[in-house]
Amino acid sequence: MSNITKLYTVEEASKHNTKQDCWLILDGKVYNVTKYLDDHPGGDDVLVNATGRDAIEDFDFVGHSKSARELMDTYLIGELDPSSIPQQEDKATTTRHQQQKDQVTQKSQDSSAFNYWFISLVILVISVIAGGYLYFPSKDQ
Numbered sequence: 001m002s003n004i005t006k007l008y009t010v011e012e013a014s015k016h017n018t019k020q021d022c023w024l025i026l027d028g029k030v031y032n033v034t035k036y037l038d039d040h041p042g043g044d045d046v047l048v049n050a051t052g053r054d055a056i057e058d059f060d061f062v063g064h065s066k067s068a069r070e071l072m073d074t075y076l077i078g079e080l081d082p083s084s085i086p087q088q089e090d091k092a093t094t095t096r097h098q099q100q101k102d103q104v105t106q107k108s109q110d111s112s113a114f115n116y117w118f119i120s121l122v123i124l125v126i127s128v129i130a131g132g133y134l135y136f137p138s139k140d141q
């Protein structure tokens, strides 16, 4: 097993995206698979298409064998620098979640205000009817 010492940015790792120079990012680790392209049983295109992003989900989806996982170590050249991983999507997601939360809070506040006025109106109507019976009792009694 190789020692992992070198850190690469996503940008640096993503530059190697051709059949002459192909690096993969798998679970935060960086692999130079250029020499393996011709031997990969799944073909070279699939590997070149998996560059520029962490392709561990694709790798796992294929259901690679134990020996395939052991083979990976041969091509390991380093790890991804975590600070280089773009956070934009997370920020956008957080903002979207906050907006959704705000909308729910706003709706619940609107509905509380409506309930307050509705209940007040019902009490008022009941009071008027009850008052009517008290001041104008039925002639039968």
Ligand code: HEM
Pocket (backbone or CB within 6 Å): 024, 031, 033, 040, 041, 042, 043, 046, 047, 050, 055, 058, 059, 062, 063, 064, 065, 066, 067, 068, 069, 071, 072, 075
């Ligand atoms: C260093 C990385 C990789 C190594 C060492 C590797 C190795 C292998 C090996 C040994 C096989 C034969 C089947 C097995 O033993 O599981 C295989 C098949 C395959 N691999 Fe990879 N692979 C790597 C990355 C990837 C990636 C990133 C993808 C997809 C995005 C991929 C897609 C496939 C496909 C589609 C097959 C064919 C499966 C089949 O026909 O049943 N591989 N790989």
